[in-house]
Amino acid sequence: MHTTDKNDLALFAERVQHLVPEGAYQMLARAQALEAAGRQIIHLEAGQPDVLAFDNIVRAGIRAIEAGHTRYGPPAGLPALRRAIAEDAGRRRGIEVRPAQVVVGPGAKPAMFFPTLALVRPGDEAIYPDPGFPTYPAMIGVAGGVPVPVLLREEDDFAFNLDLFDRLVNARTRLIVLNSPSNPTGGVLSRAVLEHIAEAARRYDLWVISDEIYGRLAYDDQPVPSIAALPGMAERTVICDGFSKTYAMTGWRLGFGIMPEALAERVELLLTHSIGCTATFTQYAGLEALTGSQDQAEAMVAEYKRQRDVFVAGLSAIPGVRCRMPRGAFYAFPNVSAFGRPSAWLADYLLETVGVAALPGSAFGPNGEGFLRLCFANSMENLQTALERMAAALADLRPG
Numbered sequence: 001m002h003t004t005d006k007n008d009l010a011l012f013a014e015r016v017q018h019l020v021p022e023g024a025y026q027m028l029a030r031a032q033a034l035e036a037a038g039r040q041i042i043h044l045e046a047g048q049p050d051v052l053a054f055d056n057i058v059r060a061g062i063r064a065i066e067a068g069h070t071r072y073g074p075p076a077g078l079p080a081l082r083r084a085i086a087e088d089a090g091r092r093r094g095i096e097v098r099p100a101q102v103v104v105g106p107g108a109k110p111a112m113f114f115p116t117l118a119l120v121r122p123g124d125e126a127i128y129p130d131p132g133f134p135t136y137p138a139m140i141g142v143a144g145g146v147p148v149p150v151l152l153r154e155e156d157d158f159a160f161n162l163d164l165f166d167r168l169v170n171a172r173t174r175l176i177v178l179n180s181p182s183n184p185t186g187g188v189l190s191r192a193v194l195e196h197i198a199e200a201a202r203r204y205d206l207w208v209i210s211d212e213i214y215g216r217l218a219y220d221d222q223p224v225p226s227i228a229a230l231p232g233m234a235e236r237t238v239i240c241d242g243f244s245k246t247y248a249m250t251g252w253r254l255g256f257g258i259m260p261e262a263l264a265e266r267v268e269l270l271l272t273h274s275i276g277c278t279a280t281f282t283q284y285a286g287l288e289a290l291t292g293s294q295d296q297a298e299a300m301v302a303e304y305k306r307q308r309d310v311f312v313a314g315l316s317a318i319p320g321v322r323c324r325m326p327r328g329a330f331y332a333f334p335n336v337s338a339f340g341r342p343s344a345w346l347a348d349y350l351l352e353t354v355g356v357a358a359l360p361g362s363a364f365g366p367n368g369e370g371f372l373r374l375c376f377a378n379s380m381e382n383l384q385t386a387l388e389r390m391a392a393a394l395a396d397l398r399p400g
Contacts, residue, residue: 023363031357045357048250060288064281077104108242111257114270120145124174131368158187179211184373186326214329314387330377337370354389
């Protein structure tokens with residue numbers, strides 16, 4: 001009989017040996033434990049709005065439960081929701097999307113993870129951004145692929161450096177993962193950069209997973225083009241999106257993927273044999289989110305811009321901190337390398353000493369070292385207090 005020592009990775013299949021916890025959930029749990037012990041914590045660690053889902057969405061979910069929509073549903077999602085997603089997503093991106101291309105899942109992660117399982121073969125290389133969402137290398141590794149990071153550099157405003165990209169893409173590449181606007185940097189990929197990547201995808205016959213979960217959170221009239229809208233790319237692109245960020249529905253677990261129909265059929269089978277189906281009443285709430293008034297969603301983006309401007313200016317005023325202005329998403333990604341401490345140490349220090357929960361940049365890949373990720377989707381009062389606390393704590397470290 002085997003003993004299950006969690007530190008003995010040899011007990012487990014190779015496909016899961018590389019997996020590590022996601023930093024946001026770890027830090028959130030630690031911050032909540034401190035709160036339970038009586039500490040006052042300002043939560044800037046979790047990538048979620050500090051408001052609840054909008055009233056019309058909540059009421060739609062409640063009505064669905066009361067109407068008995070609590071039973072199994074189709075694995076790929078309710079037909080009405082798939083039609084609404086196809087219409088809304090296609091209109092926003094300027095492409096035609098058929099309902100059969102839409103696969104609904106419990107959150108947006110299945111729309112990344114399952115297509116990766118369906119496409120990446122053992123030994124295939126998959127290019128992804130670093131710093132970037134930690135699920136990217138995790139899903140590539142589980143599929144048996146070789147994760148190949150393309151470094152996002154501060155001096156490039158955290159866009160893909162095309163010279164670096166060109167040196168990485170080759171005949172062994174199977175997949176390119178994009179994220180625009182980006183978590184954690186807030187960077188946005190321009191159409192010119194996307195056209196360059198698309199040309200490589202067509203030349204090498206590659207697939208692209210385009211994580212567009214923050215696509216509606218852009219500022220300063222910044223366009224956020226989708227690579228799927230470029231010539232020859234719809235048939236080789238998976239769009240990953242969801243309801244968490246735009247509609248403050250993080251805990252509802254509702255997302256979707258848009259992909260060629262043949263791939264959608266394979267992904268539906270993976271959903272069937274893993275989760276079965278997504279909660280039906282949650283999907284009715286999502287239907288209301290898409291088809292109801294968008295006024296609150298648009299007002300929330302305007303408020304994020306105001307919070308961004310104040311928060312980034314405040315960070316940049318702290319000696320030893322420099323912070324580029326994010327063009328999308330709701331994260332600041334300040335450079336704190338001047339303090340001479342690992343970013344994980346700094347995140348722990350801020351949490352323990354002044355009750356500000358932040359994520360270390362290293363949680364998003366080795367190239368994130370020297371940075372912190374801070375979510376500014378919070379009240380202006382909390383952001384101002386966090387800035388004051390951080391300034392006081394970091395002053396004691398005497399940056400060089």
